[in-house]
Amino acid sequence: MHSKITDTLKKHQLSVTDSRKKILSFFLQSGNALAHADIEHKSGTEFDRVTIYRTLQTFVEKGIIHTIPTADNSIRYALCKDECVEGHHHDDHVHFICDECGTTYCLDHVSVPKVKLPKGFKAAQTDLVVSGTCNNCEK
């Protein structure tokens, strides 16, 4: 019997450890994006801060999670879709950060439009982040 969590780790050639299982479960439970600090709070003293840094880094490299840029010096991380693999992400959806509650959403069904760049500029990745009020916080 294999849980979904164990399967995901194995699929990406990672040893199955307590911290990885737990951190991955946080993402699955939450549904939304998490910052390093969120994970630190959720896990209490269960494992070391350094382990969280290394786990997040490993997950990003393996294509399990992706980063979401912000203007407040706190990277958010969210689960990738199945197509993401090591070294090549396919997360071309819009992200939304709520100014009220701070929740960060992957808007999986809103895709990032192509932009026409000036001569000589070659795009490798495009991030579109919208901030405002989410559907939970609206009046």
Added chain:
Amino acid sequence: MHSKITDTLKKHQLSVTDSRKKILSFFLQSGNALAHADIEHKSGTEFDRVTIYRTLQTFVEKGIIHTIPTADNSIRYALCKDECVEGHHHDDHVHFICDECGTTYCLDHVSVPKVKLPKGFKAAQTDLVVSGTCNNCEK
């Protein structure tokens, strides 16, 4: 006789001080976006690290510079266009970060497209950041 720098500070109701003049001049000279660390390097020991933090914060609040989100935990700052005033920015252009040289460009003539959000989501601000190779670094 008033310099452009002094004028800009006065226009935004700021006292004209050495550090503000110097930091603003860095932005005017560079043309591109600067991170806190860039300013710290350019200024050497001329003024305190805390003063740089406070000056950048003040400039953002007053609409002299705007922030550019990144996925590497290092906010970049760039000069605003003239229309930006306290509490209300008008920097709806695309930003480009070169993976080779690290330079961050304001693509003033490439505007951010409107995106259609799911029901209940209200956009206040939209940031579009492209990364890749700039026209200086291509091939």
Added chain:
DNA sequence: TACAACAGTGCAACAATGTTGCAAAATAAT
């Protein structure tokens, strides 16, 4: 299951980045 090889973790020490309060200095207003 037992063992060896390997990978991941915790800890400690450190570096970098950001924040706050307060007295001294600079600037602006009178």
Added chain:
DNA sequence: ATTATTTTGCAACATTGTTGCACTGTTGTA
């Protein structure tokens, strides 16, 4: 010129991120 106000530097502290290394846990093989 004097006063009122704002800004700065400093010190102290908090938070965030990085690295090396010994120890522990995991995996694959017998």
